[in-house]
Amino acid sequence: MIKPVLLTTVLAAFLSAATAAQGQDATGGQTTQAGKAALSKEDRKFVEEAALDGLLEVRLGQLAQQRAGSPDVKSFGQRMIDDHSAVNKKLAELAQRKGVLAPGELDQEHREEVDKLSKKTGAEFDRAYMSAMVDDHEDDIKAFEKASKEAKDADVKSFAAATLPKLREHLALARQVHGKVKGK
Template identity: 50%
Template sequence: MKKILLTLAMACSIVAIQSCGNGAKNDSKETADSINEAKAPENMDDNQVSATPLSVSEEDAKFVTEAANGGMAEVELGKLAQQKAQHADVKAFGDMMVNDHSKANEELTTLAQAKSITVPATLGTEQQKVKDDLSKKTGREFDKAYIDDMVEDHEKDVKLFEDASKNLKDPELKAFVDKTLPTLRAHLEHSKTVRDKLK
């Protein structure tokens, strides 16, 4: 009974935090992680009926929220590049980010729904700050900052997905990772090539 009340209290506080509208203090990724943690089978007791439990491990769910957050950021920043980029290669790279990551995000969201994993609804605080900072830049300054961010971001993405390929327990999530990893590696190499052209 205590666990049910604790879960209900946590769910209420998550809803309260989300409805505050204070974006600076509300990280959508952290909120999704908290919801998934409460739904992890190891954290639920037999009497709990308030939520559908995860059909994957808590660690697998954490990977999904991280990947979904990163994928969403790639699309948002890609749209910014479509609007603001001056260099044709930077604009083209932004197009590729929107197209490739939109497809991957849809596939990941479908997988997440099938496994009762909550994914972030909006960009995490860190990604939103990057977007806000880039929004203030123009011309060559924007192009350079965007591509530098894409190189750094894809280095992190490749590492995240390589680790996930070794450590994920869910076979469908692992198949998604193994299918997506070559595209992320290609994005990393492409972003480095574009960065070299801007020097």
């Protein structure tokens, strides 16, 4: 005769395995294929958008290397390449651990932004690029501040909080360089 405690344990394990196989954890939440708890819709959206924005920062930094007239703008562009490449790598690792497929290339909206700036050179490029960098970093800071406070996943929250100081540094630098080139 099976003891009631053992029977309950076996049934609970069976139900847990059955619901995991159906894409749910024992509490009814969604899981990834690896059985890890999936990110909430909001956390997933943050990761995906942060990945796209990071790719854009790198691509525009590369464009600044080619089209900028000001050494300060070129230097800023290189900083975006270096810093955002490092952040993008950390974000890709986080996304992989969480079962999120982070974008590996720009979407249509971001490609249009690159195309628009790629038609400019010299001082015209410098002003447009630095204006975009101020706007983009202001938006990024808002998104990362929100995620650092409201993300449901602790790793996403931690990533957002850890990245904020670098984004604030970028914004301060973008404003400084923009101030130098906007009157030229």
